[in-house]
Amino acid sequence: MPARRAVTGRSQEPRKRFAEELRSLRAERDLPLRKLGEAVGWDWSLFSKMENGETLGGPEVVQALDQYYGTPGLLLTLWELAMGDPTQFKERYQRYMRLESEAVSLWHYAVGALPGLLQTKRYAQALLSAGGMNGKELTTQVEARIGRRELLSGKNAPPFRSILSETVLRTPLTDTDAWREQLEYLLKMSEQRKITIQVVPHSVGPHALTNTHVMFMRTTTGPAVAWVETGYSGELVEEAAAVERLQLRYDLVRDLSLSPAGSRKFIMDMLEATSCEPSI
Structure with missing residues (x-):
């Protein structure tokens, strides 16, 4: 069984904590990203984005990393916490x-x-209102949604x-x-x-x-x-x-x-x- 990893000094924010652990595990092995990609069988650029906090990746890649690093369940647990973080x-x-x-x-x-790209203003209002939105927030969100339609013009x-x-x-x-x-x-x-x-x-x-x-x-x-x-x-x-x-x-x-x-x-x-x- 791998030694229990200390958490002293590590971030208490789930997403940052997950990225820190990924960086730490790879640094301990002095492993280049490309080598990690070859060993685990995933594109190394995905690991770079995960370590930088740009993406959390999916459960399959996290499980593969847990298996490779010999940390059964650790990374997957951190990933689940990060996924559940309401700021995410x-x-x-x-x-x-x-x-x-x-x-x-x-x-x-x-x-x-x-x-959203195909919604009229009144459709957007009805949909967002049904989700509990109202007042100034509703007005702002409806205008933002209608503004997105410009993407399909020109x-x-x-x-x-x-x-x-x-x-x-x-x-x-x-x-x-x-x-x-x-x-x-x-x-x-x-x-x-x-x-x-x-x-x-x-x-x-x-x-x-x-x-x-x-x-x-x-x-x-x-x-x-x-x-x-x-x-x-x-x-x-x-x-x-x-x-x-x-x-x-x-x-x-x-x-x-x-x-x-x-x-x-x-x-x-x-x-x-x-x-x-x-x-x-």
Whole structure:
């Protein structure tokens, strides 16, 4: 059994503590990052980012490091504490926003709500209000979300594909006028040359991303990364093998989706049905 490691003088902030331990373990062995990558079987640049606190990595790579260093469970425990640190979601989300703004291509899957890049102001207000946001914070967040839509306009806009679960279109706003406005905006955006919108109908049954809201982003400086989100938190996935697994799932779902033309007709039918509903 490895000797118990002293914690005196080490950071009490979970993320910093995790990075410190990674640096310390490698320094004890006088091991270059490239050699560590070769020994563990992961890209050495990921270890550099983890040691600098830029990313936490995923559970698979942390378990591999625990095994290599002979510290069973130590690094994984520190990683779990860092993941649970309430300050981390804000930092991860800010980094996601930065990567999204720098992306040269974007592709996305929505489980139950439209992506921010396709939301109208009233849709964003309703969604954020439902999550408990109000007052000045709500106003600020809605404006910020609407501002993000500028990313999809102009000659330098990145190609963007959004696959929507039928659930997204079967969950209307209580304000019928606001919902019609949102559907009309979707149709308008689907006409843009660099934007592709597809719908996965309920009839396909369970599929590879049934419970996974994900945005993939590719920048000029590196491989694609993914942002995976629930209603309560989000995680930036950067490890190449994990991103590839998500991409394979995405491809399977795309194959099950209606064509862009078929999806547009689906949205038009939804709009027509909404327009025919009597006003209350």
